[in-house]
Each structure stands twice: as structure tokens, then as C-alpha cells.
Amino acid sequence: MTASDSTPPADFIRDAIASDLESGRFTAPIVTRLPPEPSGYVHLGNAYAFAISARMAAAFGGQLHLRFDDTNPVKEEQEFVDSIQADIRWLGIDWGEHLYYASDYFEQLYDWAVVLIKREKAFVCDLSADELRGHFGTLTEPGRNSPHRDRSVSENLDLFARMRAGEFDDGSRTLRAKIDMSSGNLNLRDPVMYRILRAQHQRTGDAWCIYPSYDWAHGQSDSIEGITHSLCSLEFEDHRPLYDWFLDELGVFHPRQIEFGRVSVTHVPLGKRKLRVLVEEGHVGGWDDPRMPTLAGLRRRGFTPESLRNFLERVGVNKRQGIIEMAFLEHCLREDLNRRAPRAMAVMRPLRLVIENYPEDQAEELDAINNPEDASAGTRKVPFSRELWVERDDFMEDPPRKFFRLSPGREVRLRYAYFVTCTGVIKDAEGKVVELRCSYDPETRGGDAPDGRRPKATLHWVSARHALSAELRIYEHLFTTDDPDGGGDFIGNLNPGSLELLGDCKLEPSLSGASAGDHFQFERLGYFCVDPDSSPEKRVLNRTVSLRDTWARIQKRRV
RNA sequence: UGGGGCGUAGCCAAGUGGUAAGGCACCGGGCUUUGGACCCGGCAUGCGCAGGUUCGAAUCCUGCCGCCCCAGCCA
Numbered sequence A: 001m002t003a004s005d006s007t008p009p010a011d012f013i014r015d016a017i018a019s020d021l022e023s024g025r026f027t028a029p030i031v032t033r034l035p036p037e038p039s040g041y042v043h044l045g046n047a048y049a050f051a052i053s054a055r056m057a058a059a060f061g062g063q064l065h066l067r068f069d070d071t072n073p074v075k076e077e078q079e080f081v082d083s084i085q086a087d088i089r090w091l092g093i094d095w096g097e098h099l100y101y102a103s104d105y106f107e108q109l110y111d112w113a114v115v116l117i118k119r120e121k122a123f124v125c126d127l128s129a130d131e132l133r134g135h136f137g138t139l140t141e142p143g144r145n146s147p148h149r150d151r152s153v154s155e156n157l158d159l160f161a162r163m164r165a166g167e168f169d170d171g172s173r174t175l176r177a178k179i180d181m182s183s184g185n186l187n188l189r190d191p192v193m194y195r196i197l198r199a200q201h202q203r204t205g206d207a208w209c210i211y212p213s214y215d216w217a218h219g220q221s222d223s224i225e226g227i228t229h230s231l232c233s234l235e236f237e238d239h240r241p242l243y244d245w246f247l248d249e250l251g252v253f254h255p256r257q258i259e260f261g262r263v264s265v266t267h268v269p270l271g272k273r274k275l276r277v278l279v280e281e282g283h284v285g286g287w288d289d290p291r292m293p294t295l296a297g298l299r300r301r302g303f304t305p306e307s308l309r310n311f312l313e314r315v316g317v318n319k320r321q322g323i324i325e326m327a328f329l330e331h332c333l334r335e336d337l338n339r340r341a342p343r344a345m346a347v348m349r350p351l352r353l354v355i356e357n358y359p360e361d362q363a364e365e366l367d368a369i370n371n372p373e374d375a376s377a378g379t380r381k382v383p384f385s386r387e388l389w390v391e392r393d394d395f396m397e398d399p400p401r402k403f404f405r406l407s408p409g410r411e412v413r414l415r416y417a418y419f420v421t422c423t424g425v426i427k428d429a430e431g432k433v434v435e436l437r438c439s440y441d442p443e444t445r446g447g448d449a450p451d452g453r454r455p456k457a458t459l460h461w462v463s464a465r466h467a468l469s470a471e472l473r474i475y476e477h478l479f480t481t482d483d484p485d486g487g488g489d490f491i492g493n494l495n496p497g498s499l500e501l502l503g504d505c506k507l508e509p510s511l512s513g514a515s516a517g518d519h520f521q522f523e524r525l526g527y528f529c530v531d532p533d534s535s536p537e538k539r540v541l542n543r544t545v546s547l548r549d550t551w552a553r554i555q556k557r558r559v
Numbered sequence B: 001u002g003g004g005g006c007g008u009a010g011c012c013a014a015g016u017g018g019u020a021a022g023g024c025a026c027c028g029g030g031c032u033u034u035g036g037a038c039c040c041g042g043c044a045u046g047c048g049c050a051g052g053u054u055c056g057a058a059u060c061c062u063g064c065c066g067c068c069c070c071a072g073c074c075a
Helices: A012-023 A044-059 A078-091 A102-118 A129-136 A153-165 A214-225 A234-250 A272-280 A295-301 A305-314 A326-340 A442-447 A509-513 A550-558
Strands: A031-034 A063-068 A099-101 A122-125 A174-177 A192-196 A210-212 A229-233 A256-260 A350-355 A363-369 A379-385 A387-391 A411-414 A419-427 A433-441 A461-463 A468-475 A499-507 A519-522 A526-530 A539-546
Touching: A012 A044, A012 A229, A012 A256, A031 A044, A031 A214, A031 A229, A044 A063, A044 A078, A044 A229, A044 A295, A044 A305, A063 A078, A063 A102, A063 A214, A078 A295, A078 A305, A099 A102, A102 A122, A102 A153, A102 A174, A102 A192, A102 A210, A102 A214, A102 A234, A122 A153, A153 A192, A174 A234, A192 A214, A210 A214, A214 A234, A229 A234, A234 A256, A295 A539, A305 A326, A326 A519, A326 A526, A326 A539, A350 A499, A363 A442, A379 A387, A379 A461, A379 A509, A411 A442, A433 A442, A468 A509
Parallel strands: A031 A063, A063 A099, A229 A256, A350 A433, A468 A539
Antiparallel strands: A122 A174, A174 A192, A192 A210, A350 A387, A363 A379, A387 A461, A411 A419, A419 A433, A468 A499, A519 A526, A526 A539
């Protein structure tokens, strides 16, 4: 099944929205929202969630909002506000004019808090964080009421106003909802609505020294925006009774929250904290390091937004928490790149090959197909000459049974060029092969023999005289373990071989005009993407993903 | 020993009482001027386990087991 002919199966969220529309609980258009906190870069897990909300809005002809949940100024930064928007847009998700911030609603939230105080549903609590913890109870034991729980409305009003006015120290008081300290649902044990915090907020500056908690801000923000379906991940399921309580006490528009299971991907962490550690401790080059599961990293690596969207959709939506194999992500990527990436020839680990019977000063232009999957991509000319670069791995002096490539005395085809036969091997003092001597058959120009003989292997090559040099960056899994988000030693499981720099690679000359972000398939090697670090003086490409490699699998089996 | 959620193949996932879709991975074969792509075939007598209801159960009932989330003035 491919992206174009797949119709995503109805999932439980789709069903729920459809029945809400049918029952009249909500009237079209539905409104969903993406609620990122600007405290990190967008990663695959976020993208999965965003794609669900975007898809639902699209499926029902609804509206999509982007709202930054910027209720904690100590964690949030403008850099993230900017990168998140750029990355979501790159993914192909469009929120139109509907960009909002929870901080847009700080004044309204404050007013609503006053309403709850007046209705004796909220109170100012003087307990410190530690003291509060002492009153909170445990999973199995109920908590105890705050000694300040029964303050008068007027005292609460006065204290709350003075909290806002900055009369009290950070952390010295909170505003708490008055619900039920004995609830089995911990979220209902008189949760904190406001804390005192003197920090520069990236949008409101120092206008506030009290900030609403996420739980207090979230549901009301949805309500203000008229969100009909607030889709989020499972860990908020037991917060829903709290959101319901706030909304009902306030008597305002009541969105429906539906929770789904989040997904993760093997060999890479998606926890925000862990990604931050990787960046801050320098284990990777930054948030956009091509090994990172961030959209910025994946983009730089060479992922296309189409392949990612397709992946995100094919994973499905339900309430399980799946760990998807990286191989599936790679499959979706290859499927897309196979159709669109122009082919070219490049040599990663060059080995000189000299054709002894080819004239010294001769050169010719051979026709090569740009993309066998797309006839409209046309053909190009590739220069050929006496001295070539071929892949070191394509030669073995003493080949095992299933090795079809070059070895002494064996004939192979050079793609789009000629058949060559290895006639000699030149070694250095250490015995390392440094050059191959070959003869070619002039009758096989273009790659076909008049007598119909067919070599078992076709090799890629680059004319030494015409070659462009380049650095290729080869990536492997960032972690050696399936589940770096799980327990155990996190940093200790980093894959020391996740990045290999190949500094002496050779490219066919047609690549001279390639610019950052261009995708190619280097035949027999994999898909590559020009890195932003690349310049005409120093070309740099990232290997996005290798081609499926049957030979490598055979070798692996023998080990 | 509280509350919430989830268990279908190595992974993802359909299935909502009528006899286990599909994809990835893997295995076999075809085709091939990329050991790529593509094509064909194989891959759960079985749906966490045990009972029960029923002509019939992954689907309903009961009990058990396992896993995840919650005790931030994080989101």
C-alpha cells in the first residue's frame, strides 16, 4: 500500500468526532489544536500528536489552531517558539491565522480565578512546596486539608490580589482549587492554580509574577478558542476530571478531550529531557543534528515531509503505547525517495582502477538514466576515461562464494559504461591493495555485450579526472538499544559509531550545481542530501538512509 | 491495599457474536545494466491466562496475570 492509494482506517477518535457531530453535541466546523510548550524542538512524538489533530480537522473540514502553552517562563524560550513554527510548517501542517498563546489569556484566567474564589472554590494557601507535599498524602493514603483552606472570601481576594501585586516571595503562596484532598485521583487534591514566580516571560516580560499552572490554563484556553475536540496523549486522561471541574464551575464552553496513546521509535529517545541532555552535553551537534529525532534533525538528514506524514499516518491511532521499529520509518522514507530522488554515482571509499587498454588521453560521455522510476526525469551525460574510482568494497582478492563483484580475473559491468576484467592488483608495502589494473571490452559500450554475456555484478564508478571531491557523513542509530527512553544507562547506550565522516569521497561532475537540501540516490549506496555546511569548495552530503542491501544481509548471516 | 489506561505474530495494526485484514521485518522464488526498485509466495488451528454464556466468542460475563501513567508551585 502506498501513500496515495491508502485511505486511513477510521480510528476511535474519528468515530467519536463523527458521532458528536451526529448527536449535535458539537456543530461543524470542529476545531482542534496543537498545544506545544516552547521548551524544546519538535520531535517525532510531538509530530505524531500534531498530525492527529491536523488530520482530524482536515477530515471534517474543521479548523486547526496552534497555541503555545507558555505558562512556565523558566523553561520557555523564543528560539523554541520560532523553531516549532518553522518545523510544523515544514511538515506541511497549516494553522492559517490561528496562532495563539496561553499567555494571551492570562488576564482572563486571572479574572476566572477571582470568580472561583468568590464562589469559595479556590483559596490562597501559605504552605511551602515541602509542606504541601507533606499534606498531599500518597497513592494509597488520602491527603490532609491545608490549614488555610477555610479562609474567608475577602481574605482570599485580598491575598490573591497581593500575590499578583508582587508583595510575596516566590514560592511562598499558591492559589489552590478547593476540590477533594481524599480523592483517589491525585489531580483533584486541591491542585495548584497559581504559583509566584519572578521570571522574564518571552511574551509578557515582567508583567506578571504569578503564573497559572498548565492544568488551570489549558482547559480554559481551549474553551476560549472554541476548541471542540482537544486531542492529547494518555497521561492527561486523569487530568480530564479536573478540566471538567474547572469548566463546569465556571459554566463556560466545554470542549471534549480525547486521549490517545503516544508512540516512540526504536533506537532513539523522544523524552524532552533526554534530547536536551544530548544537545547540552554535546553528544550531538545540536537540535538539528542529523541523528536527532527532531524535525530539524530529520530535515537536515534528508527526510521529506511527505515521507514523515505518511509514516505518522500509517502508524495508526489508538490507546496503546507502541514502540515502532526504526525500520518502518526508513521504509516510508525509501518508498518516497525511490520515486523522486535523481540517481547519480558517487564513490565512498575510492580505489583507483586503471584500464590498461583504454587510451591515455581519451574521454567520452556516456548516457545515464536520471531516475528509472520516473521517465520524465530524463538522462544525463557521465564522463568516462582511463582512470576511474571504484568502491573499495567492490573488490576482493579472495572472494567468498556469493561475492559477485570484482576480483582477479573476473569481469563485471561498469554501469552505463563497459565491461572490465581485473587483470592485476597493485599493493603497497603493507600489502594493502592500492590500485586495480583492468582491461575493457570496447564492444560493450553502454553496458551490453553483443554476444549476450551478462556479468553478475554492475558497479558504480566515477572518472578520476572528472571527479568532484566531497565529504560524506554516514549515520547509524544514535543508540545501540531499542528503547533508550526506557530505564538503564542512557548516555552509556549511545552508539559510538553513529557518525562516520568519509572525507575523501568522489562524485560524478553533474553534482557540481547541487545545493543544500537537494536529494540524490547514489546508486548502490543510498540516499544522500546536501548538508547546509556544504560549499563549492567543500561539498558535504549526509547519507539519509542506505539502500536495502542484500549483500550486507548475506554477510551478516555468515557471521 | 488508591485512581486511570492498555494487552491480537519479532514490530505497528484492523477486527465491535459468524469462524483472525493490511503494513514493516524475516524466509523462499521471479525479474533486473543499482545485490536497489518491482512482482509472486510463505509467515497467529490463534487473539495475556483460566473458567463461563452461546449452535458459534478476539468480540459478551467472571476471576486472575502482565505492562504503562499519576504523589512538580513541569507540561
